[in-house]
Amino acid sequence: MNEIEIQFELNGETRGAGVAPELLLADFLRRDLGLKGTKTSCEVEVCGSCTVLLDGRPVSACTTLAHEVNGRSLTTIEGLGNDDALDPVQEAFWEEGGFECGFCTPGMILAARALLDENPDPSEEDIKAALDGNICRCTGYLSIIRSVNRAAALLRGRETPAPRPLDERRLDGAAKVRGEPVYTADLTHPGMLYGRVLRSPHAHARILGIDTSAAESHPGVVAVLTVADLADIAHYHGPLVKDTPVLATDKVRYEGDAVAAVAAETLEAATAALTLIRVEYEPLPALMTMDEALDPDAPPIHESVSDDAPSFPGYPRVDDEAKKYANVSFHYERGKGDVDEGFAASERVFEHTFDFPKIAHYSMEPQLAVAEWREDGFTVWASTQHQFIVRNELAEMFGVPRESARVVVPLVGGTYGNKNHTKLEPLAVALSRKAGRRVFLHLSLEEESRIVSKPAARVRLRTGVDRDGKLVARDCLVHVDGGAYSDSGPRVTQKAGYRAPGPYRIPHLRSHAYTVYTNTVPAGAFRGMGTPQVVWAYESQMDIIAREMGWDPVEFRLKNLLDKGEEFAPGETLLDTDLKEGLLRAAREIGWGQELEPDCGIGVACGCKDGGGNFKISSARVEMDDAGGITLHEGTIEIGQGSHTAMARIAAQELGVRPTAVHVASLDTDSTPFDMGTYASSATTVMGLAVQKAARAVRDQLVETARSMGKSPDAAATLANGEVRLAEIAFPFSALVRHVKGAGGVITGEGRQVSERDPDAPLGAKAPFWEVGWGAAKVHVDRDTGDVRVLKYVGIADAGKAINPQQCHTQEQGAFLQGLGQALFEETVYENGLMLTPDALTYRLPKISDLPDEQVNILFENGNGAGPYGAKGLGESGILPVPSAIANAVDQAVGVRITDLPITGEKIWRALRK
Amino acid sequence: MRPFHYRAPRSLDEALALLTPQAVPLAGGTDLFLKMERRQTQADTVVDLKRIPELGRIEAADGGVRIGALALMDSLGASSLIAGQYEALTRSARVVGSIQTRNRATLGGNLANASPAADTATPLMALGASAEAADATGTRQVPVDQLFLGPGRTALRDGELLTAVLVPALPARAGSAFQRCVRTAMDIALVNCAAFVRLDGDDPDTVAEARIALGAVGPTPLRTASAENCLTGARLDERVVEEAGECAASDAQPIDDVRAGADYRREMVRVLTRRAIWKAFRRARGEA
């Protein structure tokens, strides 16, 4: 239809263009003008990542038409600051670390800029009101509020805070606050095609036929991919159980299962072609809940999954117990003592069941992959956490030598487990193979919620206590709703079953855990890997028991918590944290024992997980060139957690240079040394040690060279300011490199860290460290509506040693906010086989105004970690105690015990009426 | 988005002439674009009303205020003609979506969209406002409480546009309040409620006139006559307000859905009605 001629001011320059009436402003900016700073995520005007300023006021570019800018002035992130200097708001966000993955950041900064233009001295309430349309899934918002306050001070020009030196800031900050195109989402390329996926509208159905002819002849369509195109490849993938097909074969197993894919010249053509593919389905009964799937008469969702699929060491995947059920893909068991004897010897035995719903990860950048197939191999650009695992799996599936398969990972726009292992990449490669061109496989955020979820879980705990308040026996039964395909579900189940008893001293123990197939979205890793689900159960039950027995919940925990140095399970790394210290601190900070206002309550909780992954292998390479320039090659993916900065700091520390002097190379399996992946809070500890070793290897060569040049083999050496200093003589790095390697030479240091397999360890290898989180909440409950308001929250984490304290806090605050969402609002709901909550309009994400009135974050730094300088991983710990601390506080406030999340006003109201 | 023809008339007459059966009016688009994405409208032409200057004005009229249909929620929330007088309306405009939404969403769009949960509908009903509708033959007024026929359906005829909302002068000793219940910040209301009370000239504890409107608890926003009757002529005390809340709850026709059960919604009607009445009462007495 007719184009509309428009004239407008773009970032201060007059521009003209002809645009189609229906063209959205976000697409106009990103695709036509190549301005990638405007990020799109939810596409329904909820998340604010696409915020731009129209005549100075924030609007969402994803739902504004391009021609609406006609005659008006438009500011995008590219219009803030200039080449030489950042805008004060950008500067403040960088200085205060008001971002992590950075995907929300351009929109956030523009919304903040609009606020400050109108109100130079905003209160915290004003900031919350102005930013309530900007979702950040990473940071927990506190660092954003700090950033806005700092920006306000900078703009007012009075009492300007001292600038934060570059070496104390995140290395990825400048690019992120400028909205530079650093994500897979930004990787458009001339001549590339757009790919889209056709998904099943049924929860469970047989595919009787697929007719793609109309789609194939649609203008602009280059290839339509169906399962018939995949006959020559290994069609199934999966990190543990290879049960996930690239495209559904004979049947679909959940609403959203991939059925076909299209590659076309434009996204519009690809989208239109999807509607032209005719698929004939024969609907089958759908098993939507674990109860339905576990019913003895339930039909199997997977008729056959090969038994010899790889399983993790120590545990058979399909043992006799699992085989009893049609829809159990994995069973895990652990125990000690004799539980029945323990119960017999107990004063009281308590039994409770706790439910945790299915949760959406909702990283702001959806899953994306770009693939380019060539005669001799392929390249994939992916938003993933597992570059090498994905490369290896792709190579195997497509029968390509590993070295010809290349995976490049730009910065990732958020992931909390959802981008782990192989997801979309095989489909992208297959589509490119068929189309013969590079394909950008586009997913909407709504589709993202159909790729993977955090599993729902039901945890039944039977716990026996003696008269003195000691735990005697505990029997844990964990069911994990793994959805239609295994993904990481079995691993989550194993971890949940292992951790279910909690960090308590219990003589008699039994734990069984099952992964159950259902006709729902596959479930896998999410921050905490099964731990949040079981902490929710055991920390709720600890309070229930204490209350019933008339004991103080803190005292009761103190009596039973494991001591530092005590054994969680035989063969496991001994507990490396003082759990009691943390609990007492949390209790003190929240005001335990103080008189409370009416309808207010406080609750505490603590949880822990064996941290750092079990078999992690990480390697790093440090190169120093003949100008003394330092490049660090390491495979930790910058997902927002700040790994580039942390790794650079470690290398810098060893080489006596400033962190900004270390260049962290971009990540490409062709050149980056092997790493297992970015998961389990493992990077700082495991990769950190590898980086430290690599840097030390360079340092040793430098020192040795200096000694030989200075003919003083035993002289004490120090490294500082790009020099090795021996007593009075200084040797510049550049001279040392040239001395050994000649002009153009490079000194290389390599480091490798392997967490060894150990047949005696419960999960096949000892955990590198323990990740522990303590929390305490103070709430007010409105008795009329049931609404819960968190007045104060105290979160404590054990950092061992914080490599970047600012970032450690932000990780913990982000984890807290996800925990708050899961405690109070978040839930994926199905009805009649269909997901009712697939998008940001229907799925409730925590916003800035949901923050508690007051928040305290504490880091313990006792140097007790296994990583460099006594550091250990964190970032998952903060989520663990949140739901149970809040539920415990609610119980204290109004005497209502909620055992199924989320804790909604309606549930409390119902309970209060009983 | 699906391609469409776009028209941007500069005057109301021009706009009315363009409103063929295949055309749909566009205001802020915050509801319309979603409908178009979801293919809930068949229209192939979009008539953008935003270039018609007179439709966006908020002005004093007949002692009350005349709000153009294209007035932005943000302007409405900030308007000094409205704040202080028509508190219920100010409050409702300030909670619609986020700042990004309020910078595009219009009052007319909120009403014409006819969602049972439209936040500005109940305050306007409580304030006794009328909608002004125009077509090629002229204009007419429809009381806002007669504007809604069902979810997505209004009393506007084919070819008719909503041009303004007329809010009558606020009588002496009167006040209004708006309450809503949501699951998180920036959520569509589970229930909303607006109350208007005018007090007796002789006895400042007695209600001379009351209007109570409820949202999201029926196919349209609705007035609760029984609660209004219960208040009118009564001296306000806990018992009366409690009773009005009960009446409102029994007039509500909520349904069960994913977001809340019908019985919870009904109970929230009781709670919000009580709270709204007290707030409106205190404002009427000049206490808040």
Ligand SMILES: Cc1cc2nc3c(=O)[nH]c(=O)nc-3n(C[C@H](O)[C@H](O)[C@H](O)COP(=O)(O)OP(=O)(O)OC[C@H]3O[C@@H](n4cnc5c(N)ncnc54)[C@H](O)[C@@H]3O)c2cc1C
């Ligand atoms: C993220 C988000 C949050 C939201 N939150 C809320 C909320 O909290 N409360 C709430 O009430 N609503 C909410 N909404 C809904 C919406 O923003 C409001 O209903 C808004 O006021 C609609 O106005 P608009 O100008 O965008 O209407 P449009 O989308 O332009 O139009 C809506 C409908 O009305 C018709 N129309 C528009 N103007 C006229 C006219 N003058 N005459 C005749 N017909 C007309 C259109 O054809 C269309 O069918 C939200 C929407 C989004 C996207």
Ligand code: FES
């Ligand atoms: S608001 Fe535009 S992408 Fe979310």
Ligand code: FES
């Ligand atoms: S930093 Fe905000 S979404 Fe990642």
